Amino acid sequence: MEKTVNQKAWFLVLPVLVLVAFSAIIPLMTVVNYSVQDSFGQNQFFWAGLVWFEDLLHSERMWDALGRQLFFSGAILAIEVPLGVFVALNMPKKGLWASVCLVLMSLPLLIPWNVVGTIWQVFARTDIGLLGYTLDSLGINYNYTQNAAHAWITIIVMDVWHWTSLVALLAYAGLQSIPNAYYQAARIDQASRWAVFRYIELPKMMGVLMIAILLRFMDSFMIYTEPFVVTGGGPGNATTLLSIDLVKMALGQFDLGNAAAFSIMYFLVILAISWVFYTVMVNLDKRDTK
Amino acid sequence: MAKITLDNLAHSYLPNPASDDDYALKELNHDWQDGAAYALLGSSGCGKSTLLNIISGLLQPSQGRILFDDVDVTHQATAERNIAQVFQFPVVYDTMTVRENLAFPLRNRGGDEAAIAARVNEIAQMIGMEDVLSKKARGLTADAKQKISLGRGMVRKDVNALLFDEPLTVIDPHMKWELRTQLKKLHHDFGHTMIYVTHDQTEALTFADKVVVMYEGRVVQIGTPEELFERPDHTFVGYFIGSPGMNVMPARVEGSRAYVEGTEIVLTQGYQPLEGRVEIGVRPEYARLTQSEGMPVKVRRVEDVGRHKIIRAECFGHDINIIAGEDDRISADMNRVSFDPAHVNVYANDWRVQGEAA
Numbered sequence A: 001m002e003k004t005v006n007q008k009a010w011f012l013v014l015p016v017l018v019l020v021a022f023s024a025i026i027p028l029m030t031v032v033n034y035s036v037q038d039s040f041g042q043n044q045f046f047w048a049g050l051v052w053f054e055d056l057l058h059s060e061r062m063w064d065a066l067g068r069q070l071f072f073s074g075a076i077l078a079i080e081v082p083l084g085v086f087v088a089l090n091m092p093k094k095g096l097w098a099s100v101c102l103v104l105m106s107l108p109l110l111i112p113w114n115v116v117g118t119i120w121q122v123f124a125r126t127d128i129g130l131l132g133y134t135l136d137s138l139g140i141n142y143n144y145t146q147n148a149a150h151a152w153i154t155i156i157v158m159d160v161w162h163w164t165s166l167v168a169l170l171a172y173a174g175l176q177s178i179p180n181a182y183y184q185a186a187r188i189d190q191a192s193r194w195a196v197f198r199y200i201e202l203p204k205m206m207g208v209l210m211i212a213i214l215l216r217f218m219d220s221f222m223i224y225t226e227p228f229v230v231t232g233g234g235p236g237n238a239t240t241l242l243s244i245d246l247v248k249m250a251l252g253q254f255d256l257g258n259a260a261a262f263s264i265m266y267f268l269v270i271l272a273i274s275w276v277f278y279t280v281m282v283n284l285d286k287r288d289t290k
Numbered sequence B: 001m002a003k004i005t006l007d008n009l010a011h012s013y014l015p016n017p018a019s020d021d022d023y024a025l026k027e028l029n030h031d032w033q034d035g036a037a038y039a040l041l042g043s044s045g046c047g048k049s050t051l052l053n054i055i056s057g058l059l060q061p062s063q064g065r066i067l068f069d070d071v072d073v074t075h076q077a078t079a080e081r082n083i084a085q086v087f088q089f090p091v092v093y094d095t096m097t098v099r100e101n102l103a104f105p106l107r108n109r110g111g112d113e114a115a116i117a118a119r120v121n122e123i124a125q126m127i128g129m130e131d132v133l134s135k136k137a138r139g140l141t142a143d144a145k146q147k148i149s150l151g152r153g154m155v156r157k158d159v160n161a162l163l164f165d166e167p168l169t170v171i172d173p174h175m176k177w178e179l180r181t182q183l184k185k186l187h188h189d190f191g192h193t194m195i196y197v198t199h200d201q202t203e204a205l206t207f208a209d210k211v212v213v214m215y216e217g218r219v220v221q222i223g224t225p226e227e228l229f230e231r232p233d234h235t236f237v238g239y240f241i242g243s244p245g246m247n248v249m250p251a252r253v254e255g256s257r258a259y260v261e262g263t264e265i266v267l268t269q270g271y272q273p274l275e276g277r278v279e280i281g282v283r284p285e286y287a288r289l290t291q292s293e294g295m296p297v298k299v300r301r302v303e304d305v306g307r308h309k310i311i312r313a314e315c316f317g318h319d320i321n322i323i324a325g326e327d328d329r330i331s332a333d334m335n336r337v338s339f340d341p342a343h344v345n346v347y348a349n350d351w352r353v354q355g356e357a358a
Helices: A007-035 A051-057 A060-090 A096-110 A113-123 A130-137 A148-176 A180-188 A193-221 A225-231 A242-252 A256-289 B048-056 B098-108 B113-126 B142-154 B173-190 B201-207 B225-230 B235-240
Strands: A037-039 A045-047 B004-011 B025-032 B037-041 B063-068 B083-086 B161-165 B194-198 B210-215 B218-223 B247-250 B252-260 B263-271 B278-282 B287-290 B298-304 B308-315 B318-325 B336-339 B344-348 B351-353
Touching: A007 A037, A007 A256, A037 A256, A051 A256, A060 A148, A060 A193, A060 A242, A060 A256, A096 A148, A113 A130, A113 A148, A113 A225, A148 A193, A148 A225, A180 A193, A180 B083, A180 B142, A193 A256, A225 A242, A242 A256, B004 B048, B025 B048, B025 B063, B025 B218, B037 B048, B037 B201, B048 B083, B048 B161, B048 B194, B083 B142, B098 B113, B098 B142, B113 B142, B142 B161, B142 B173, B173 B194, B173 B201, B194 B201, B210 B225, B210 B235, B218 B225, B218 B235, B235 B247, B235 B278, B247 B318, B252 B278, B252 B344, B263 B344, B287 B318
Parallel strands: B037 B194, B037 B210, B083 B161, B161 B194
Antiparallel strands: A037 A045, B004 B025, B004 B063, B210 B218, B247 B278, B252 B263, B278 B344, B287 B336, B298 B308, B308 B318, B344 B351
């Protein structure tokens, strides 16, 4: 078919361009703008070049927060992915109980972040919280406001409670797509339960699991509300994750230059890691269709 | 290798089957002889796969027993029964290579690696996949994947039986013929008891020593291809086997005479008075178009299929097919049909009635 060439067609893209410009590009550019300037108040800005970025690279505070952030994301992925898969494997395949399980599993996903934070903040209190009180009366000296390890355990368990369902639901969807003949063939071939998981279920779940890992990584890397509500970043700076630190810097201290450079770095790290995930996933797909 | 006995076996997918219609597989008693090749033939949904899955232990029957060499295995798991089964759609382990796929059933039972490697090469040669042994199975075509499934089914030498559930559906016609030949050879060489489910009569008749025909959850006839052709026990067998199928017409039978709409047909056997719906069945091969004898017919069309002609006609409002030789002349005044009396079967309520010598 002959293609019609009409340069005016570019105008059709304009609405999207405008929308994206206002929602993403312009805000990002203001951040870029702040990151290369210094301000002494009264809206007076001076060119500062790459000073903020240099500062950032030498900032112990940033590296510590990044370390904590990576540890947090790593920990919740290491728990939620195997746990989610385990839950999915043990969910009923069909019938009434399958529906009941699905609804129950979805419930935590529907609760707003700050509500989750509040629930756990109260839940873990030693005076009125069920969890804190129980631990305390069992003789465990539990106190998430004073003890860094306890604070960490609390926010990790909270995230596991909130988001394991997502991994489980995605893994469940992957499992449901496996034709029954595969399980029958495995029984004929006398495959062990482990072999069925390793050679049938895991390969078939790989695609959805990659999506689950990507989603959980991005979300956990950007997490702010829940740990902020529970620990406020404390005790000390023990649970100050990247976003909490960023907000402190930008709004608490009003160091716009530092914070802007921080934001750009933050954005680039997420972009880079997501790109790696994406590339791996696309290659997995390619290998499947080859 | 074993003799497989089905004793009083039946299966329903419903928890509390009430009537006969609730059973996917109706009561069945049968011995599958050790080392014989059987084809299980029937239209879709007639219970073939159900029966196969019960034999392999993937399904627990609602009633009855299964015995291997007179040992009750009804409650044994699939693994203990030592059965190989190949399914309609290819099942391969995606992340494994072709070699690992073929070796998988052997490795699961433990065994000497050298012996496994030798056996895998043997099977690979049989299915023509020696040159892709090291490739990952996931990238292969459906054809190739199904060959791997077949190979995995055949790789164990000591299985009690080899079950095939329409395994050649996804294979292209040329390869189909070749694989079927391979299966027959395998059967000849090793003498496994084989059960081959199919809805393709050519496949069934060329593969098997004995063909088991199923209809609506019931085994309606077990016999050699010749028996199924000459003396179908049930009108369904008549329709289903043969091309075109048997002509079946309502009739009245008195002694050794049958009457179709008042026209007399001589039978070679005599019959007691029959109850229910009485029909006669005649294969198109044993019907002849004539000028003077037999019942009046209206010829609709003549199809020349190469080695013979098929005459499609109407007789008292019933469709009737007649096969004539390639060189037989068919003229406009041939408007009657006569049957070869030795090959007229009598049916009451769809089941063949055995006559007595007249």
